[in-house]
Amino acid sequence: MRRRSPGGLLVLACAALACTFPGFAGSAAPTSPTAAELPVPIEPTITFVVEPTSTPSPVPNIVYTATFEGSSCAFFPPQGYAPECGYLTVAENRFAPDSSMIRLHVAIFRSRSPNAAPDPVIHLSGGPGSGALDLAWYHFTRGAARFLETRDYILFDQRGTGHSEPSLACPEREDIDAMLLTQPLTLEQGNELEVSALRACHDRLVAQGIDLTAYNSAASAADVDDLITTLGYDQANLYGVSYGTRLALTAMRDHPERIRSVILDSVYPPQEDLYRDWPMNAERAFNGLFDGCARDPACDAAFPDLRGTFYAAVDSLNTSPARVAVTDPAILQTYDALLTGDLLVDVLFTGLYSPDVIPRMPRLISEVGRGYHSPFLQERLSRYFDHSTSYGMQASVQCREEIPFGSAAELAAASAGVEAHIQHNYVTELQSLYAVCDFWGSGTPNPMENQPVASDIPTLIFAGEYDPITPPSWGRTAGETLPHS
Secondary structure (H helix, E strand, O other): OOOOOOOOOOOEOOOOOOOOOOOOOOOOOOOOOOOOOOOOOOOOOOOOOOOOOOOOOOOOOOOOOOEEEEEOOOOOOOOOOOOEEEEEEEEOOOOOOOOOEEEEEEEEEOOOOOOOOOOOEEEEOOEOOEOOHHHHHHHHHOOHHHHHHOOOEEEEOOOEOOOOEOEOOOHHHHOOHHHHHHOOOOHHHHHHHHHHHHHHHHHHHHHOOOOHHHOOHHHHHHHHHHHHHHOOOOOEEEEEEOHHHHHHHHHHHHOHHHEEEEEEEOOOOOOOOHHHHHHHHHHHHHHHHHHHHHHOHHHHHHOOOHHHHHHHHHHHHHHOOEEEEEEEOOOOEEEEEEEOHHHHHHHHHHHOOOOOOHHHHHHHHHHHHOOOOOHHHHHHHHHHHOOOEOHHHHHHHHHHHOHHHOOHHHHHHHOOOOOHHHHHHHHHHHHHHHHHHHHHOOOOOOHHHHOOOOOOOOEEEEOOOOOOOOOHHHHHHHHOOOOOO
16 A cells, blocks of 8 residues: 555555565564554454345456467566566457457566465555556565465556556656645645646546546456466466455456455455545544554653644644655655645555554654654655556546545545544545546446455455554455455
8 A cells, every 4th residue: 555645646555665465574663762563452253244245247248369478577576586577468448349459567476386386376456556566576575475485476567557558657647746745735736736637647548549447446357367367377366455455356256266265455345435434544543553652651651642742743834834855766856845734644644554664653753743854754755756656547446436436525524523634634635536537537337346245265354453544444344245254
């Protein structure tokens, strides 16, 4: 999962240094001498009644042949590994007789075992819109190599993302990152800039002949099915992270015969309303951090009243923003970022994506409250220059599968009781999504995209207590219709 950029659309993704492989040891979390890792409550086992409520997507009505052609890798593989790379060619729109063909970039890491299991693990990245291949190195630092002990491990850039062709990336949106981060803009002004940039991106993509109605979860799930078949496997195991869990659930609904087992890491179930619940989920995670620090003797002694310190800093910075030197890592250019209270709220939000970062957030909050802008804060702010998300793919999916099932009025009503700083930041931010979806043209929503997925495929569900966007309760919700989970 990843953060939003200042004034930017909010997305889910497994961004660099933001998520781990459950069950595998990653690198040790950096800690300060006085801030211990916060305790995580253990939830009791719960038994659910299963009531199947979902049906498969419509069956494609055109005939096409998916093919795989080997190629050099368009990304830098993890050191010490030599994956087999290539492009999977599939129909862009499986319901249009004159559909163009598109290419998805794929990397196959072969198992080390002479008796490898016949079913690979396929990694499904988040976003929607996050490419997987440029983050392959990260996945291997977090335990992905363990898969190779028994089976092949496959990563691919979903349609519209990364090195797949065509790309639905929006450089028009990326080009305003520095302006959003350095200029004294209100949230409303930042939103207007972003909506304008995304309209320009939309117009360019349409002029290129890209069918924006063909970039959605059901189409990507069909891509996964074609990938499994074309590479010669009978079945595969899916590993979905954040939005990747939504894609995995869609594949479980539409192509269950191709899936042996599933890992859902940070679950995004279709029946949950991501944007309506966004402010409440943020508040839950913030309170979890503040309360967790208060319960921990070392953390409480070092950072007493963390909640009060944080919101006082937010108020102070919204009144008198600070300038912080921040470097865009892609071009090594340094800017004087404007640290407002609203941006600090988002810095905490995005920090809670990562188990490496969570233990360091109390100290960061304390330092900002005292006016000290540490290298760690600068590093966190540099991530706002990240260009790994395809904003066009994100808009195509969310404007078809999420936004139509809610409204700006429902968002405002649902967040009425949320802490004022969080409510102001995210309710204002989310309004721009409705403006973008008004013109994006990603197609008519199918009611099934708002329904639970029922499946008896064996499924392992993970959730993070401090996850600010896909809370543990969503994992339990998904499990209600997954009896073998």
